[in-house]
Each structure stands twice: as C-alpha cells, then as structure tokens.
Amino acid sequence: QSALTQPRSVSGSPGQSVTISCTGTSSDVGGYNYVSWYQQHPGKAPKLMIYDVSKRPSGVPDRFSGSKSGNTASLTISGLQAEDEADYYCCSYAGSYVFGTGTKVTVL
Amino acid sequence: QVQLQESGPGLVKPSQTLSLTCTVSGGSISSGDYYWSWIRQPPGKGLEWIGYIYYSGSTYYNPSLKSRVTISVDTSKNQFSLKLSSVTAADTAVYYCARFGSYDMTFDYWGQGTLVTVSS
Numbered sequence: 001q002s003a004l005t006q007p008r009s010v011s012g013s014p015g016q017s018v019t020i021s022c023t024g025t026s027s028d029v030g031g032y033n034y035v036s037w038y039q040q041h042p043g044k045a046p047k048l049m050i051y052d053v054s055k056r057p058s059g060v061p062d063r064f065s066g067s068k069s070g071n072t073a074s075l076t077i078s079g080l081q082a083e084d085e086a087d088y089y090c091c092s093y094a095g096s097y098v099f100g101t102g103t104k105v106t107v108l
Numbered sequence: 109q110v111q112l113q114e115s116g117p118g119l120v121k122p123s124q125t126l127s128l129t130c131t132v133s134g135g136s137i138s139s140g141d142y143y144w145s146w147i148r149q150p151p152g153k154g155l156e157w158i159g160y161i162y163y164s165g166s167t168y169y170n171p172s173l174k175s176r177v178t179i180s181v182d183t184s185k186n187q188f189s190l191k192l193s194s195v196t197a198a199d200t201a202v203y204y205c206a207r208f209g210s211y212d213m214t215f216d217y218w219g220q221g222t223l224v225t226v227s228s
Contacts, residue, residue: 046215052212055212057214089154096170099154
C-alpha cells in the first residue's frame with residue numbers, strides 16, 4: 001500500500017485554526033472509520049491524538065478534532081498554541097496499517 | 109501505566125539480520141485486548157508499520173516486508189521481539205515498539221524508539 005497523502009507543512013498564528021488533510025482511497029480511509037492521528041515532537045515517540053476518525057483519548061485537549069469525507073480525513077487544531085508545533089501523521093486501517101506522509105505544523 | 113522499552117544493537121552490517129527486543133512493564137503482554145507492534149521511521153521520513161503479534165503467537169505483517177520479518181513473543185519475560193533479515197541501508201531507521209488496542213484500533217503506548225543503522 002502507498003502512504004496516505006498529507007500536505008508537507010501548514011502554519012498559523014497563535015489562536016488561529018489549522019486543518020491537515022489526509023487523502024487515501026476507498027481501500028483505506030474511505031473504506032473504514034479507523035482513522036487515527038498522531039503528534040510527534042522532535043526526537044520523541046508519536047502520541048495518539050484522535051482515533052475512530054473523530055474521538056479524543058482522555059487528556060487530549062478539545063481543540064483537536066477530526067472528521068472524514070469520502071477518501072479524505074482531516075485534523076483541525078483550533079486555538080493554535082506554541083506547544084502544538086510538531087509533526088502530525090494520520091493512520092488508517094487498510095487490511096494492514098498505513099500511515100500518512102506527515103505534516104509539519106508551524107506556529108508563527 | 110504501561111511502559112515499553114526497545115533494546116538491541118544500534119549498528120548492523122548489510123545482509124545481516126536486525127534483532128530487537130521490546131520489554132513491557134506496567135501491564136501484562138498476555139492481555140487479550142492488545143497486539144504488540146513494531147513501527148519504524150527512517151531519519152527525516154514518515155512512519156511505517158512493520159507488523160504485530162498477539163500473545164498467543166499469531167502474527168500479522170506489512171505485506172511489503174513480510175518476506176524478511178519475524179515477530180515473536182515471550183510471555184514469561186513480558187517481551188516481544190523483531191527480526192528483519194537481509195538488511196540494507198534502506199532499513200536504517202528509528203524502530204519503535206508500541207501497544208495496539210484491538211478495541212479502538214490505535215497505537216496507544218509507544219517505546220522511546222531506538223536508532224538502528226545499517227552500515228559496514
């Protein structure tokens with residue numbers, strides 16, 4: 001399977017909203033509601049932020065939200081904060097598991 | 109709190125076999141709700157799922173790596189292991205072990221990762 005397609009980078013000022021897209025096919029993103037999102041700070045392990053397209057694990061701020069339309073999933077960060085600057089990866093079930101290409105979020 | 113810790117050689121020669129072990133603490137690897145996974149990340153690149161194992165020994169591998177991967181489990185030591193054969197420079201990566209929840213289909217706990225370099 002090919003990696004899911006994400007924009008290389010997105011940026012926003014503190015307090016603004018940014019949205020990261022994750023585009024796949026009907027065999028992965030479009031075929032299952034098993035899309036998750038991971039945040040990774042430099043030199044650290046990824047951290048689960050969203051699962052089942054739009055659910056937040058305990059402890060994840062509610063400014064992180066997820067959605068899906070067709071073969072594209074999205075992660076929105078509202079009220080952007082400095083600590084949100086990191087790489088973000090989507091992941092989908094596809095018979096096996098496939099990750100996105102990754103998006104660097106920069107807080108201006 | 110579940111913790112995972114990878115261990116193994118940081119340098120492997122081309123054509124040899126990469127071997128890593130993940131030690132799980134704070135929870136039993138024999139819990140029926142979880143699979144135990146390996147994921148890797150080449151320097152500066154994205155994540156790639158390698159495969160996972162259930163405590164019973166059932167395994168599931170990434171089709172692109174299946175011919176070279178073996179994941180095994182030792183429930184008595186609360187450990188699981190990865191072997192990747194015939195390595196090349198393209199296998200240089202940070203290797204993470206992670207817990208996969210079968211209920212919510214997520215990698216919810218991760219080790220800190222260990223860099224394995226393939227070089228002569």
